[in-house]
Amino acid sequence: MTVTIKDIAKVAGVSYSTVSKALNNSPLVKEITKRKILKVAAEMGYEPNLAAKQLVRKKTDVIGLMWPTIERIVLATLVTNISKAFETTSYSMILSVDAPETAMDTFKKFQVDGMIVFGESNSITVSTENIPVVIYGVSGKNESAYPIIDANHEASMQKAVQHLVELGHRRIAYIGHLDQEDALQSEKVEGYEKAMKHFKLDENITIINSNGLNWFDGYTATDIMLEQDKRPTAIIGGSYDISGGILRALQEKGVQVPEDISIVSYDNIPQMATMEVPMTCAGVPVDVLAEEIVHSIIERIESDEEIELVKKLSPTLTERESTGPPPEIL
Amino acid sequence: MTVTIKDIAKVAGVSYSTVSKALNNSPLVKEITKRKILKVAAEMGYEPNLAAKQLVRKKTDVIGLMWPTIERIVLATLVTNISKAFETTSYSMILSVDAPETAMDTFKKFQVDGMIVFGESNSITVSTENIPVVIYGVSGKNESAYPIIDANHEASMQKAVQHLVELGHRRIAYIGHLDQEDALQSEKVEGYEKAMKHFKLDENITIINSNGLNWFDGYTATDIMLEQDKRPTAIIGGSYDISGGILRALQEKGVQVPEDISIVSYDNIPQMATMEVPMTCAGVPVDVLAEEIVHSIIERIESDEEIELVKKLSPTLTERESTGPPPEIL
DNA sequence: AAAATAAATAACAACGTTGTTATTTTTATG
DNA sequence: CATAAAAATAACAACGTTGTTATTTATTTT
Structure with missing residues (x-):
């Protein structure tokens, strides 16, 4: 009993x-x-007894996190961080790895006070009724019905390019997954292009499609790149995994990082520090991102006022050993 | 309203x-x-209203899954499969990526009907009171207080070695993470040794420590292995990621798979089919594993009789293109 | 057609809380 | 030292269900 x-x-x-x-x-x-x-x-x-309390209070103090694609390490890190961030609040978090509809059903059943959704707002196809929602994704052009936390890929790329330019680089290439469907990826490329133009490096824009987000995709793309006659002196990698592949490919070809080629990676997670060559990276630090997401959903639940629909975060450039001045060009 | x-x-x-x-x-x-x-x-x-129902029924129809290390792809696949397996039942699943104590608190708070724990039974340090628990892990020597679903690494290795022996291989090496602390890893190595001895291949036992479970660890270990004078004709990779690294290293050195060297990987997940060379693998298929875990916890909740403490599953060998007869040896 | 039985529905007490209202106890006041 | 005011505690009605018991209605049986 x-x-x-x-x-x-x-x-x-x-x-x-x-x-x-x-x-x-x-x-x-x-x-x-x-x-x-x-x-x-x-x-x-x-x-x-939570059920009894819930029955009279009409509140669960639980927030659901929809996470349909669990196989990407950066998101896994973000989830861990979000989970940790909730520990200091009065809320608990439950996680669903199911398809959006199923996940939504579960969350409704549990009568969560709020939901965090990874991905674009159009991933919410079912009605959320009046459950507060915060989306982690890309704000994009068309307005969303829900508040969005935007990691600001454009600003990240700006920072990455700026860092390299300040070191003296001019031939800066971008290796990433070019996917029209994926707003996250598109924004990075566009951000890169914009930044290059901003620094008057239009004719140096080099974009290589890794055709995927995996380690190996970065690896292959780099191999292809190295065959071209005019090598860049710096590469921006579109994600943690891709940058890992880039680094590996360079190492194998005997290209020194950062002596011969510098690398900056997108994604600001602690794992960047423990790569073969500790990686300079640009992006909103994952713990900051987590805090912001948690803070947003709680605010949305507890405050009556409408909160701002789009919250663009400020990325950080974390300098490590993968970047340095370009080699003397003969 | x-x-x-x-x-x-x-x-x-x-x-x-x-x-x-x-x-x-x-x-x-x-x-x-x-x-x-x-x-x-x-x-x-x-x-x-779930809360009201729960209050009178004293049952939640919810099962908690404790998953502290979310950054391994094979486990992620297993989680996805478990989640899917629950869909055909009357139960829902909630997931916690927190440390065991925190996760346990959350689950108690939600008054889950049962819990699935990944890892060894000693990962349960707090009292589970009388919540039914099923563990996915290694049964090992010392008895556990909870029922264990054991993927039977030893039998998997037996199958892997047998397959290679039947193809004509004799020099079969094992590349995996050798970690005394990790019963899962130890059981694989021991299983390999046992199987080799069983086939009277004692003097061909070759174990290479990858010192880690990542792609790159398998890659490096293979490089080291290839430098030795007497190459094996077949390699058993200790995990999905490690095998990926092995494959890549061989490809780069121009070693043909399976013409020059065959590979069998531990872990039986669908992703094995889409590797550079579709990978022959040994292990309990992940969907079977998921079904078994879900079935076990539900049985434990609903049946009054004690269920068997250790359930060793039967692994499958799935043959693909990474294995073939050994090359003629000159 | 009245009495006995069966079938269908209604009434109501749980379940374990919270929050509001009613009562008791304590403290302050003239 | 009675009395008013304040502080502390108790009583009780919710919350939305389920399951048990009581009542009504329909169907047999004599």
């Missing part, structure tokens, strides 16, 4: 409503009785 | 207890009233 507030009440010799108040640290109960009740509760191993 | 059974009752002109029965398809209510009530409920967009 599980112990309820009524059991505690009996033992402590008070009414159960007093127990309820004491457990919620209400100012309506005297300090000394509060302490006594808390002590009894602890001794009896009391665990509150 | 959400619609409750009382609202339906009013509209349908019956008592709310009749509505409850009708919605649960009870034989105590006449077919015609049942239909009427169901129709009204649908029209009003009724969604049952």
